Amino acid sequence: MPNPADYEKLGAFYLGKVVDPQTMQASDELLLYDSQDLTTHAVIIGMTGSGKTGLGLALLEEAAMDNIPVLAIDPKGDLANLLLTFPDLAPADFRPWVDEAEAQRDGTTPDALAEQKAAAWQKGLADWGQSGERIRSLREKVDLAIYTPGGSAGLPISVLKGFAAPPPEVMDDADALREQVQGTVSGLLGLLGIDADPLRSREHILLSNLLVNAWQAGQSLDMPTLIAGIQKPPFAQIGVMNVDSFFPEKDRFELAMNLNNLLASPGFAAWTRGEPLDVGKFLYTQGGKPRVSIMSIAHLGDAERQFFVSLLLNATLSWMRTQSGTSSLRALLYMDEVAGYFPPNGNPPTKPPMLTLLKQARAFGLGITLATQNPVDLDYKGLSNIGTWLIGRLQTENDKARILEALQGASAGQSKADLDKxxxxxxxxxxLMHNVHDNQPVLFTTRWTMSYLAGPITGGGIKKLMSGAVSSQPSAVSANPQPATFNAQPAAAGKTMIPPGITEVFLPTSASNVQYHPQLLAVAQVHYSSVKQRVDVSGTLPLGVDVTDSAIAVNWDDAAELNVNPADLAKEPAEGATFAEIPTPLLNAKNYPKWAKEAAKYVANSKPLTLWQDPSSGVVSNAGESEGDFRVRAAHAGREGRDAKIAELRAKYAPKVAALQDRLQRAQIKVGQQQVQAQQAQLQTAMNVGAGILGALLGGGRRGVSLGGAASGVGRAMRESGDVQAAQAEAANVQGQLAALEQQLQTEVDQLQFGAGSDLTQIDIKAKASDVSVPLVALGWLPFTKDENGNLKPAWE
Incomplete structure (x- = not known):
């Protein structure tokens, strides 16, 4: 039974045990996969019943154990089993997930079956050196979530944000921009049943030009804006042709109507609610904790799946291009049942971004892992960019032939016949694992998964798992260090008249049915500098604080930073808004100069620039970088440092290991030579003895010679046998030295300590009083709307 110390290694994924190819039995040698190898991507291929799902889940579990965030696309529902991880391994935990039909077939009750499953998982984990404590550790290390785009079972996603302008890294790269535009438009037209060629389809060309025109102007598009743009394009020409000649107004109106019908359909409403398509937020919580975000799309039709996956892959490309280059594994994109999304023939909207990811993601530390039942499901150009093949039992001889063709020439020391066998x-x-980073393929059997394998989980099962879960995304107010407070007074249709000398501003909003609530708004301009920390930054700090009729003075300690750009403050309210009553002190113009001085003093004394330092990596946060974002960066810096130190140690030991491997190889050759000589000596002795006996039986004068030759042969055979034993002893000695050296290397690797930014050091840089000014003190109106329960929620942008 393995011990956790045997597999809980830095950057090592515990996938199973090595299998002896002669006996096909598992050995005691653990299969530990280097996480850094995933930057060259992986593919899992195996028919139903091969154990492909279990291997995929084990890989994702190991990523979570190594604090690697995961974005997983789940077309079938198997990946939701990752949430069936029960640290207590109690029957009651398994009971909601056992198959009652299975219990009936087995002639038992669901409660009894749950007890059997719990016992089986306890034993299975124990046999592999795992326990409920490892499951508890997994649940503590990452945030687990299931999203159901276009559905309501899990966390929703608003795809309208999929038309948001991409980051500058994409806008400045013509090829990247073209790929994102093509993928977005192809997916959208696919929802309308239009299989559009980007170079020939006028629908595709028009929508592409609308996106590019808006994005180049720094604007994002939503569906209503896109529909309006189709009817009245903001440009007069497409290519060298007039817009109306290229795409007549009547035909454009028909396309606009089709999109409008899609937008107005009850089913499409589910696509407009939830979190925006923000890959960074799918990979990390606001506090910087790694996430495993599962995109469950089993409930969608084929066109809807293609639409969403193409948007998600393009969003992943955009996020990737904003990251720094690295050779360490930063994040993992996993797609199960990839058939139809990355075919060798055809060009669905999901194929171009997936191919680009496979070609470019390595440089950014993003590992791609694809899983499928048949090798014919995968594009061959993409497969050439995949470094690790994990091949299970295949369905047909043709499948095996395709795998052999792909692997032949890539496996050093393995002939086609060997691989076939x-x-x-x-x-x-x-x-069978073929890894380009290893010398030869290896057979292994997968370990027991920590996740309970209940089969595909969709619909009601996902709803049960995510019941009570809330979005990880912050609201407009929760993004602040502390929530803004306000006087929840009854709203009235009209607004109190504001006396002269008082500045009145409105926080920007695009919401309807807005209720405005008043606060004292102070916008401070502050300069922070520190020679030691190499900081010299300036910025604005908008503060909102309640003022009540009963308060003698403003309590600035209750002030909250408002997540708003002062340049976006409006002078007019939203149309049709209602207003809460204004506290009397806010209607006295003489109070505002005094409040300006108080605000400046408060900022200088109580609002330092907070930086964070990770003691493990020594990395310090940048000005304006949130603690959560810094934790993400520090954790990756730790992984990079860890991988660099491990590589340094391996390089240090490499000459000694190579020398011992060379000695071992020569010793093994010598053993073989001595064995051959010993066998020849034994054969010659047997022949001499036989000849002597035959001569004695037949008579003649050669008897003494033959028997003497036999005796001499026996002595020679004994000497040769001794030489074999000596050669074997020498080989064993070298083998022992090699094992000891490898153990010494592993011990030094295990002694490396790299925290994950868990204990950050806070560095506060205060501003000098002379470096703080408050150019704006105003009556600020904060917009709110009511949710379905009648509760107020912030609505400013």
């Missing part, structure tokens, strides 16, 4: 002997949960 290995692939033909694969059983359940046994996989």
């Amino acid at each position: 290995l692939l033909s002997g694969l059983g359940k949960r046994i996989f």
Whole structure:
């Protein structure tokens, strides 16, 4: 039974045990996969019943254990099993997820079956050196969430944000911009049943020009704006042709109507609610904790799946291009059942971004892992960019032939016949791993998963798992260090007249049915400088604080930073808004100069610039970088440092390991030579003895010679046998030295300590009083709307 110390290694994924290819039995050697190898991507191929799902889940579990965030696309529902992780391993935990039909078939009750499953998981985990404590550790390390775009079972996603302008890194790259535009438009037209060629389809060309025109102007598009743009394009020409000649107004109106019908359909409403399509937020919580975000799309139709996955892959590309280059694994994109999304023939909207990811993601530390039942499901150009193949039992001889063709020439020391034999002997949960970073392929059997394998989880199962879960995304107010407070007074249709000398501003909003609530708004301009920390920054700090009729003075300690750009403050309210009553002190113009001085003093004394330092990596946060974002950066810096130190240690030991491997190889050759000589000596002795006996039986004068030759042969055979034993002892000695050296290397690796930014050091840089000014003190109106329960929620942008 493995011990946790044997597999809880830095950057090592515990996937199973090595299998002896001669006996096809598991050995005691653990299969530990180097997480850094995933930057060259991986593919899992295996028919139903091969154990492909279990291997995929084990890989994702190990990523979570190594604090690697995961974005997983789940077309079938198997990946939701990651949430069936029960630290207590109690039957009651398994009971809601056992198959009652299975219990009936087995002639037992669901409660009894739950007890059997719990016992099986306890034993299975124990046999692999795991326990409920490892499950508890997994749940503590990452945030687990299931999203259901276009559905209501899990967390919703608003795809209208999918038309948001991409970051400058994409806008400045013509090829990247073209790919994102093509993917977005192709997916959208696919929802309308239009299989559009980007170079020939006038619908595709028009929508592409509308997106590019808006994005180049720094604007985002939503569906209503896009529909309006179709009817009245903001440009007069497409290419060298007039817009109306290229795409007549009547035909454009028909396209606009089709999109409008899509937008107005009850089913499409689910696509307009929820979190924006923000890959960074899918990978990390606001506090910087890694996430495993599962995009469950089993409930969608084919066109809707293609639409969403293409948007998600393009959003992943945009996020990737904003990251710094690295050779360490930063995040993992996993797609199960990839058939139809990355085919060798055809060009669905999901294929171009996936191919780009496979070609470019390595440089940014983004690992791609694809899983499928048949090799024919995958594009061959993409496969050439995949470094790790995990191959299970295949369905047909044709499948095996395709795999052999792909692997032939890539496996050093393995002939086609050897690979054919290995692939033909694969059983359940046994996989052949070909890794370009290793010398030769290896067989292994997968470990027991920490997740309970209940089968595909969709609909009601996801709803049960995510019941009570809330979005990880902050609201407009929760993005602040502390929530803004306000006087929740009854709103009236009219607004109190504001006396002269008082500045009145409105926080920007695009919401309807707005209720405005008053606060004292102070916008401070502040300069922070520190020679030691190499900081010299200036910025604005908008503060909102309640003022009540009963308060003698403003309590500035209750002030909250408002997540708003002062340049966006409006002078007029939203149309049709209602207003709460204004506290009397806010209607006295003489109070505002005094409040300006108080605000400046408060900022200088109580609002330092907070920086964070990770003691493990030594990295310091940038001015304006949130603690959560810094934790993400520090954690990755720790992984980079860890990988660099491990590589340094391996390089240090490499010459000694190579020398011992060379000695071992020569010793093994010598053993073989001595064995051959010993066998020849034994054969010659046997022949001499036989000849002597035959001569004695037949008579003659050669008897003494033959028997003497036999005796001499026996002595020579004994000497040769001794030489074999000596050669074997020498080989064993070298083998022992090699094992000891490798153990010494592993010990030094295990002693490396890299925290994940768990204990950050806070650095506060105060501003001098002379470096703080308050150019604006005003009556600020904060817009709110009511949710379905009648509760007020912030509505400013």
